[in-house]
Amino acid sequence: MALEEDIRWFKQQFLSKIEKAVQGTPFKPDLLVAIAVQETGYIWRNLYKRMPVSDVLTLCVGDTIDSPKRSAFPKTKAELLSVSNGDKMFSIARKSLELMATYIRGYESSVSNPDKFCHGFGIFQYDLQFFLENPDYFLQKQWYSFDNCLQLCIRELKQALRRVYGNGKAELTDKEMVYVAIAYNRGRVNFNLGFKQGYFDGTKYYGQYIWDYLQTSKSILVREQFMRAVWFEIFRKEENGNAYPVIAGMNGDKCVKLFELKSRSIAELKHIFEGDPWAATFVVAPKDKPIPTPVPEEDIRQKVLDIAVREASKGRSHAPGNEIDVLVLDPLRPIMVELGHLGAGQKDDFYNWCAAWVTYVCRSANIKIPDRYKTFWASVALVDSWRDMGKRTGAWFPKGTRSPKPGDIVCFNWDGDADLDHIGIVRGSEPGAVLTCEGNKNNSEGLFTRNLSVVDGFLDIEILASQLT
Structure with a gap:
């Protein structure tokens, strides 16, 4: 299915960076995937099969809504031009709109209006309302870098987390992550409304889409997730004159699985590891020899x-x-x-x-x-x-x-x-x-x-x- 293919591509490109970025936060990588799909998926899913990732990132711009529907700065072209470097920013935002619209349908009327320009920049859509406090991101086109976009998204999510749940929230359920995403989108949350909050496209609300994309993302494991664990022997347990290896599957310095191979037959080991996706890299070795470092299969x-x-x-x-x-x-x-x-x-x-x-x-x-x-x-x-x-x-x-x-x-x-x-x-x-x-x-x-x-x-x-x- 198209959505699953799109999410798989996104994970193949960016998952390792996202996993590193969310360490020490209560956010799960699948939340970032869901936000990217909701914010700019309609752009990059139409581009990634025909151009390099670097070019896809440059075209992740959007949101041409202005006054009277827009309340945040800049509500109009005139308001943007009234601030320092506003003329440069308008030129960048206008050219970005024109370039993106050559690939993505639906922006024809915006392009035909010379006063229209983009307000969202980057694969997670950092809004132009932050131009006054962070002008370099926009003027230097820093959204061309996924790392820059990811850093700002994590920062905005942390601020949204504090607005929704205060300080000290160390873990989040899927439902709680959706509420944080709603606050990321609209600034605040009303728990009485459930997921029917945030941008409404006439079919679903932002929160409903985030929930759907989050669940879909969780169901998709890319090869990188299976292959990143490296299995090796960490020590041998001495018992009754026998030495039994204790092996670990490590993701960097994080232990994702730990097994003691005491009194295990090869048949038992096969049964254990065939049901474990991390076992894609597991190698059974005699107890008197070290566990070899596996060589991942190349895609x-x-x-x-x-x-x-x-x-x-x-x-x-x-x-x-x-x-x-x-x-x-x-x-x-x-x-x-x-x-x-x-x-x-x-x-x-x-x-x-x-x-x-x-x-x-x-x-x-x-x-x-x-x-x-x-x-x-x-x-x-x-x-x-x-x-x-x-x-x-x-x-x-x-x-x-x-x-x-x-x-x-x-x-x-x-x-x-x-x-x-x-x-x-x-x-x-x-x-x-x-x-x-x-x-x-x-x-x-x-x-x-x-x-x-x-x-x-x-x-x-x-x-x-x-x-x-």
Whole structure:
């Protein structure tokens, strides 16, 4: 489901930072997730599959409500312009609105009004009413940094906590966290109204949304949560002449699980740990040997996607001897010379540099892409080589047999003949289209949107990587 996917992405990107930030507070990470979904989820959920995280953060702006519905500073453009640096702030807030509105629908009327501008900045929406006391956050565009946004959100939540429950509240139930979030949104809480408080969109109140998102977030465990615990032996308990290991699963300096392996059979241990998600990293070792430090399984799909987006976003063009030429083609020139597809002294001859670019990305993710797959007649610098490799490894899925997944490799056929024409890496999908990272569209890298009608098929990156180990 879309909401679960959005929350999973958010946790994959930011959970470790949130967990660190809430230490020593009664707030749970899922509360911060719920607030981010409610405040700006309608923005970032439409962007994260097609652009880098840094670009997503810059576009997390909103709230164009002004007088008479707005009571906090600045109620109008004139009020903002009346204060020191107000003209600079208006320019920033106006340009931010225009940029965000190019990606997010629903702001057309605001953009058409030259007096409209954004009042909320950052993924947790720090309001422009604080411009007078914290102008640098806005003027220096500090909301571009998740760390800055998180720091301010925690500070605002602490203030809301004191307003709702006073000082000394060390623990919060889910219900109590929702009331703190309501105070974060509207400044105060009326317990008699329950969750029907805060911003109302015509369907639900802010508090009701926070409760729903909080429960959904709690149900989603990302791989990072399973993998972060490292299991190791902390001491051996001597009893009746025998030494029994006592092992702990540690999250930094925090013990998340502690087990004494006394009189436990392997079958018992298996039963215990199969029902415990933290046991994803547990290794059973003989009692006379130390518990080995586990190596977490790598999320190859996410790694390929991250590298592809990072490289494609550079927008480099190819020319003989330049950066792209050296990075993607030089490693494949020896095999092309060997096959007679490239003269030893030539720099621009037989190749598809889009295929060489995909090779470079996959190899950067430590996938063992060969120079030439088995007996295929050409090197992996040819797009057709990838379809052949996909079919022979079981990684090939013709168009229509499976939906594309981020990190997959996509092959294109412009004219429907036997030969493939282009290749890229999937970063997302839309109805009738696939979002891609590519080398060599009009001789440049980039992030693009392609119609599914020109897709020939996909290579599942996880299957491919597993077969090439």
